Each structure stands twice: as C-alpha cells, then as structure tokens.
Amino acid sequence: MDRARASESLNEPDPSWSAKRVRRNTPDDVVERVSDDDPDVFRWHKKEAQVQRAGLSRNEIERREAARRAEAEREVERLRMRRAARERAQAEREEERARRLRAADAAAMSDWAAREDEFMLEQAKKRALIRVREQRAKKIDLLLIYQLWWERVPRAEEEDAEAYDSDESEAGMDIALTEPRAFIDALTPQEHQELCTDLASLVRWEKEPRKVRVWRDLLLLCEDRAHTQKEAAHKPQLDPSIVADIDALLADKTVDELATLQASIEAKLQSGEPLDVEYWESMQRRIVVWMSAARLHAMYEVILTNRITALQRRQRREARRQTQDVAEQMDAPLPAAQPDTWDAAEMEPRGLRAAELAWDEREQPVRTWAEQRASLIAARRRVLAQPFVPKVRACAGPxxxxxxxxxxxxxxxxxxxxxxxxxxxxxxxxxxxxxxxxxxxxxxxxxxxxxxxxxxxxxxxxxxxxxxxxxxxxxxxxxxxxxxxxxxxxxxxxxxxxxxxxxxxxxxxxxxxxxxxxxxxxxxxxxxxxxxxxxxxxxxxxxxxxxxxxxxxxxxxxxxxx
Incomplete structure (x- = not known):
C-alpha cells in the first residue's frame, strides 16, 4: 500500500514546479495580469525571510523597493535618452552624407555646365574664324574678331613673330573694323535682333569678368538702340531734342569723367532740392549707356594699336623674305658662257669716230665699260638698301x-x-x-x-x-x-x-x-x-x-x- 502511494506520489507532478514552469514560459505582462486578477498575490517568501534575518522593517523594505524602482526608471530613461541620441546622431550622419552627395553632384553639375559653356564659347570663336576666312562673316563674328585683337599682346621679339603668325592672330587683318557704336548703329533691324540674341549667349557662356564686361557693354548698346526705336514709334517720355542735347554733352567724355558726373547727379537727386527729377534721371540712364560706349571706344583704340603693330611686323617679315630672295638671286652663279651663235660684227658694230657722229650725239657723255659696270652695281646696291614697299593685295573672296x-x-x-x-x-x-x-x-x-x-x-x-x-x-x-x-x-x-x-x-x-x-x-x-x-x-x-x-x-x- 505504501509502495503504491509512493509510486503515485512519484508520478504526480509537484505543484511548485508546475507553477515555476508556468511563470517561466509566461511573459511579464501576462504574469502581471494573472497577479492582478488573482486575489492570492504572489509573495517571495525566501526574500522575505532573508529580509527578516537582516532585521529590516517593512517601511525600510518599501523605501528600498521604491528607491530601486526609481533607479530602474532612471536607468530606463537614461537608456531611452541614449537611444534617442544615437538615433539623432545617425540621422545627422545620414543627413550629412546626403548633403555631401548633393554637394558633390552640384559641383559635378556646375563643372559640367562650366565645361559646356567653355566648349560653346570655343566653338563660337572657331565658327567665327571659319566664316571670316571664307568671306561670309556674320555680325557677331566681327565682334569676336574685335575681342581677339583686343586680347592680343604684341610681342617685341622678332624671332617670336613666326610662331605668333596663325589663323587666330591674323584673323580679320583685311577687314575694316569700325568703332563699336557706329558698327551697331549701322545694322538693319533683322541684323540688330540677331546680334542681340548672339550677345546674350556670349554673356552667358563667358566666365572671365573682363570679357563679360565687354559683351555686356555691347549688349547694352544694342538694347539702348532697340529702346530708342521703340520710343520713336510711340510717344517718348522725354522730348527728343533734350535727349539729343544730353547725348551731345556726354559723347566726348571719358569713363572717369562720366563716373564723376554720375556721382554728382546721384548726390543731387538724394539732396532733396527742388529740381527736374525726370531730366536728371534720364541723364543718369544715358550716362550708363555712354560709359559703356566710352569703354568700348577705349577697347577700339587698343585694337587699332595691336592691328598696326601686327601689320608692321608682317611687313617687316615679308621684307626680310623679299630681301633674302633678292640676295640669293644676286649671289647665284652665272650660267656658263654660251658660244657665239651670231655675227659679232652685226650685233656689235664698230665704234664711230667723233667726226662721224651727229651734233646731238657728240653732246652725250661718254662711258667706258668699267664705268657702266660700276654704275650698274651701284644701282643694284641702292635697290637692296631701299626700304620694302608692301604689295597691295587684291580683294579676296567675292x-x-x-x-x-x-x-x-x-x-x-x-x-x-x-x-x-x-x-x-x-x-x-x-x-x-x-x-x-x-x-x-x-x-x-x-x-x-x-x-x-x-x-x-x-x-x-x-x-x-x-x-x-x-x-x-x-x-x-x-x-x-x-x-x-x-x-x-x-x-x-x-x-x-x-x-x-x-x-x-x-x-x-x-x-x-x-x-x-x-x-x-x-x-x-x-x-x-x-x-x-x-x-x-x-x-x-x-x-x-x-x-x-x-x-x-x-x-x-x-x-x-x-
């Protein structure tokens, strides 16, 4: 009987072990719900016994438990803050990486756009040189020739002149370049509109500030002419005679004089004195136009100087070649003497005595063969010593x-x-x-x-x-x-x-x-x-x-x- 009971006790599971297994396999929130729903609250008897042995009161135990829970909550808060900080740092790193990628893409795009503008500008210059060489130049091509001659730095060394002789350096040498303002005023309406479009493209493509200023000045003159024609078709804001007087006043002034006048007009307008504001504002606008014209006129004078220098260099170079050719011809050995195939008596008649000559023939000077040869040599030396006169070139093309x-x-x-x-x-x-x-x-x-x-x-x-x-x-x-x-x-x-x-x-x-x-x-x-x-x-x-x-x-x- 006892043996049977013992076997039953072995076969029956221990309730405490079953409870432990349930608690181990059940999540915490489920345990809480079970504890809340169960009227018999779970108590940790071993811990209570340990606390009793330590001699702690219940209040002390509750205080320690509260402190432990507060510390646990603070630790949880610290963990949450560290996790938020890590997430923020990660987001900042991602944002910084994306920003660097965008900056790299923008730099690559700007570099590509700059290379494209440089390529378009270079192609425009090459097209201009080709059209000028083929005698079918457009108006913008002539302005590009203006810029090429303006950028040209004259070389003083004659030995570098040959290397400096190229299609680009000699471009437009035979073309008569007029003053920029007169050049623009002589255009037809269709040519003027086309030139404005081409100048706007050059302003967009050019990156060097010095050259951009030139294209902006030319574009300003084109726009001023278009504005003048538009006002002429309608009722102008200011009387045309007054505008003509303003232009006559500003036409002969330099850039510095125009800048000084512009500053004085600006001070006059800001002084608050009673004056004709419309007149002075019109003069201020005309000053901007004439400043561009003055800068272009100064550029035109530099172009003329460079063209004269290049023309003189080319003439000197051609003179050296011609002189060398003449010297080589003079130093060339004479051909071998040919045997006489004619009658010497017929080709070289005998000399006449003075009594056989006519009266006018007697008055002519008498020269010997030595004197005639010396005179011929002196004449050849004078030819070699005289300056070179360039040959007038015929008009090429049409x-x-x-x-x-x-x-x-x-x-x-x-x-x-x-x-x-x-x-x-x-x-x-x-x-x-x-x-x-x-x-x-x-x-x-x-x-x-x-x-x-x-x-x-x-x-x-x-x-x-x-x-x-x-x-x-x-x-x-x-x-x-x-x-x-x-x-x-x-x-x-x-x-x-x-x-x-x-x-x-x-x-x-x-x-x-x-x-x-x-x-x-x-x-x-x-x-x-x-x-x-x-x-x-x-x-x-x-x-x-x-x-x-x-x-x-x-x-x-x-x-x-x-």
Missing part, C-alpha cells in the same frame, strides 16, 4: 565671282536687240528667305539681263478699228530671261522656274520665280498673265549651259471672234 558675273552680263548686254525688244531688269522684292545652307555660304542674288518684246496684234478686231496711221496699243508678246549662275556649287543641278500668283496684282500679272542651289537666292519678275506658246517654231527656249539659264517664250496670239 571679287572674282562678281567680276565673272559682270562679264557675263556685259557680254549679254552687248548683243544686238530687236526693234521690238527693250531691256527688262526690274525684279520683285521677295520675303525674307531662309536656306539650310546659309550658315555655310553667304546667300546672294544672281545677276541677270532680260528683255521684253512688245508689238501690235493685228487681229481681225484691230484690223477693223485701227490702221497704220492710228495703230492699236502695243501689247507684250514675249520675254527673254538670262539669269547668270557662274558660281553654282552643283552645276549638274539645273535651276528651275515656276509661275506664282501676284499678291499685289489684280489677276493681270503673275510672278515668274527662278530658284537655284547654294549660294544663290531666289529672284522673281512680274510678267503678264497670259498663256505661253511652247512651240520651238515661235522661239521657245529653256536651257542651262555654262552657268547661264535662258528662258525665252512668246505668248499665244489672241483670236478675235464675233
């Missing part, structure tokens, strides 16, 4: 094509005209034409020499109502067009013509328009609106040969019907 076209026109004009023919050389102004090749070639209008044939139409009606004494009015019977394209880039592609309505006519006239390839623009003529007779028997011709487009045609005869 001079040869124009001379060739003029020759073709003159040749056609010298041909005999029929009695009923008259010269017809009035073309029609066309709208602004844009071509894909205009950046490479300078567009120009072709030369031409045309004829119009007019006469009497003796149809049945005119025979009835008119006679030889009272002829009918003359009518246009045909045209002969000769359009010259001597410099057509693709001579295999023949020019074409087409008939278009006349926007200014009332239906009685049309436009005959001729088109060709580069570098020629279209040209149009106003002709009578009648049916053409394409019969070769009536003289119709349409051919293109040796740079000449010939279009000859007559109109169909009008037939009168009752």
């Amino acid at each position: 001079a040869q094509p124009m001379a060739r076209a003029d020759e073709m026109v003159q040749r056609e004009a010298l041909k005999a005209m029929d009695v009923a023919e008259e010269a017809f050389n009035e073309d029609v102004s066309l709208a602004a034409q844009a071509f894909q090749w205009q950046d490479k070639y300078r567009a120009r209008k072709p030369r031409y020499f045309n004829r119009v044939q007019s006469g009497y139409e003796w149809n049945r009606y005119n025979q009835t109502h008119y006679d030889a004494a009272n002829p009918p009015p003359k009518m246009v019977q045909g045209y002969k067009f000769n359009i010259f394209y001597p410099d057509l880039l693709d001579p295999m592609q023949a020019p074409t013509y087409r008939v278009q309505p006349d926007p200014e006519g009332d239906g009685e006239t049309v436009l005959l328009r001729f088109s060709a390839g580069p570098p020629y623009e279209d040209v149009a003529f106003r002709i009578v609106n009648r049916d053409w007779d394409f019969s070769f028997k009536r003289g119709f011709r349409c051919s293109f040969d040796r740079g000449v487009l010939q279009l000859y045609f007559h109109f169909k005869r009008l037939k009168y019907r009752k």
Whole structure:
C-alpha cells in the first residue's frame, strides 16, 4: 500500500514546479495580469525571510523597493535618452552624407555646365574664324574678331613673330573694323535682333569678368538702340531734342569723367532740392549707356594699336623674305658662257669716230665699260638698301565671282536687240528667305539681263478699228530671261522656274520665280498673265549651259471672234 502511494506520489507532478514552469514560459505582462486578477498575490517568501534575518522593517523594505524602482526608471530613461541620441546622431550622419552627395553632384553639375559653356564659347570663336576666312562673316563674328585683337599682346621679339603668325592672330587683318557704336548703329533691324540674341549667349557662356564686361557693354548698346526705336514709334517720355542735347554733352567724355558726373547727379537727386527729377534721371540712364560706349571706344583704340603693330611686323617679315630672295638671286652663279651663235660684227658694230657722229650725239657723255659696270652695281646696291614697299593685295573672296558675273552680263548686254525688244531688269522684292545652307555660304542674288518684246496684234478686231496711221496699243508678246549662275556649287543641278500668283496684282500679272542651289537666292519678275506658246517654231527656249539659264517664250496670239 505504501509502495503504491509512493509510486503515485512519484508520478504526480509537484505543484511548485508546475507553477515555476508556468511563470517561466509566461511573459511579464501576462504574469502581471494573472497577479492582478488573482486575489492570492504572489509573495517571495525566501526574500522575505532573508529580509527578516537582516532585521529590516517593512517601511525600510518599501523605501528600498521604491528607491530601486526609481533607479530602474532612471536607468530606463537614461537608456531611452541614449537611444534617442544615437538615433539623432545617425540621422545627422545620414543627413550629412546626403548633403555631401548633393554637394558633390552640384559641383559635378556646375563643372559640367562650366565645361559646356567653355566648349560653346570655343566653338563660337572657331565658327567665327571659319566664316571670316571664307568671306561670309556674320555680325557677331566681327565682334569676336574685335575681342581677339583686343586680347592680343604684341610681342617685341622678332624671332617670336613666326610662331605668333596663325589663323587666330591674323584673323580679320583685311577687314575694316569700325568703332563699336557706329558698327551697331549701322545694322538693319533683322541684323540688330540677331546680334542681340548672339550677345546674350556670349554673356552667358563667358566666365572671365573682363570679357563679360565687354559683351555686356555691347549688349547694352544694342538694347539702348532697340529702346530708342521703340520710343520713336510711340510717344517718348522725354522730348527728343533734350535727349539729343544730353547725348551731345556726354559723347566726348571719358569713363572717369562720366563716373564723376554720375556721382554728382546721384548726390543731387538724394539732396532733396527742388529740381527736374525726370531730366536728371534720364541723364543718369544715358550716362550708363555712354560709359559703356566710352569703354568700348577705349577697347577700339587698343585694337587699332595691336592691328598696326601686327601689320608692321608682317611687313617687316615679308621684307626680310623679299630681301633674302633678292640676295640669293644676286649671289647665284652665272650660267656658263654660251658660244657665239651670231655675227659679232652685226650685233656689235664698230665704234664711230667723233667726226662721224651727229651734233646731238657728240653732246652725250661718254662711258667706258668699267664705268657702266660700276654704275650698274651701284644701282643694284641702292635697290637692296631701299626700304620694302608692301604689295597691295587684291580683294579676296567675292571679287572674282562678281567680276565673272559682270562679264557675263556685259557680254549679254552687248548683243544686238530687236526693234521690238527693250531691256527688262526690274525684279520683285521677295520675303525674307531662309536656306539650310546659309550658315555655310553667304546667300546672294544672281545677276541677270532680260528683255521684253512688245508689238501690235493685228487681229481681225484691230484690223477693223485701227490702221497704220492710228495703230492699236502695243501689247507684250514675249520675254527673254538670262539669269547668270557662274558660281553654282552643283552645276549638274539645273535651276528651275515656276509661275506664282501676284499678291499685289489684280489677276493681270503673275510672278515668274527662278530658284537655284547654294549660294544663290531666289529672284522673281512680274510678267503678264497670259498663256505661253511652247512651240520651238515661235522661239521657245529653256536651257542651262555654262552657268547661264535662258528662258525665252512668246505668248499665244489672241483670236478675235464675233
């Protein structure tokens, strides 16, 4: 019996161990809920026994427990604060890293933009040099040539002149550079608008402050001209005569004088004295414009000095080459003596005695061969010693094509005209034409020499109502067009013509328009609106040969019907 009870006691689990296992596997919050819900609060008997052995009272125990809990709460707060500090530090490190990345990206982007602006500026200068060399320079190209000559530092050493001779240093040597303000004032409205756009691009691309100031001054003059033209079209704020007087007063002043005058006007406006504010403010605005013009004029004087120095250097260099060539020719050995192949008595007649000479021949000085040779040597030495006179260069570029076209026109004009023919050389102004090749070639209008044939139409009606004494009015019977394209880039592609309505006519006239390839623009003529007779028997011709487009045609005869 006892043995059975013992085995049952071994098989039954210990309640204390079961409670420990439950507490170990249960979370703290669950234990709290269990303790709160359970009326039998868990008590730590071993600890209580230990405290009793230590001789501590319950109040002391509660005080220590409260202190322990407070310390635990403070520790938790410290841990929470350290964790928050770590999170803040981590966030700051992430923000700093992101900021460094953004700064690196911004620096890379700014560097890329700066390199792009530098590339665009360099390409603009190269395009300008190419167009100037090919005699098709735009207005902005000439201003870039201004800047190149302004930046040029003259070299005093003659031995460095050869290395300094390049396309960029000699660019625009044969181009007449005018004063910048006069250059801008001479532009057409279309050229002025295009120049303003190009100057704005150069201001954006240029990074050197000294050069930026030049482009800003030029852009200011362009904008001032546009503003003046705009005010002229509308009612100006100030009387034009007053503005003209202000400009006449400021035109001859230097930059320093204008700056002093500007400071005095600023002080006058801030003094509060009774004065014409509108007048002085207008003068202040004009001072800004004339300061830019004065700076550009000073730059223009530097350009002239540099060009004169470069021209003198080039002339000296060419003079040295010419002198060296002449000296080499003088030092060259004489060719070997050739045997006489002529009769010496015939080629060198004997001398005459004084009695055999005429009276005027006796008065001439007598020279020996030695004196003649000495005179010739002295003349050669004088040639070597005299200064070099540069040869006048012929105008390169369009001079040869124009001379060739003029020759073709003159040749056609010298041909005999029929009695009923008259010269017809009035073309029609066309709208602004844009071509894909205009950046490479300078567009120009072709030369031409045309004829119009007019006469009497003796149809049945005119025979009835008119006679030889009272002829009918003359009518246009045909045209002969000769359009010259001597410099057509693709001579295999023949020019074409087409008939278009006349926007200014009332239906009685049309436009005959001729088109060709580069570098020629279209040209149009106003002709009578009648049916053409394409019969070769009536003289119709349409051919293109040796740079000449010939279009000859007559109109169909009008037939009168009752």
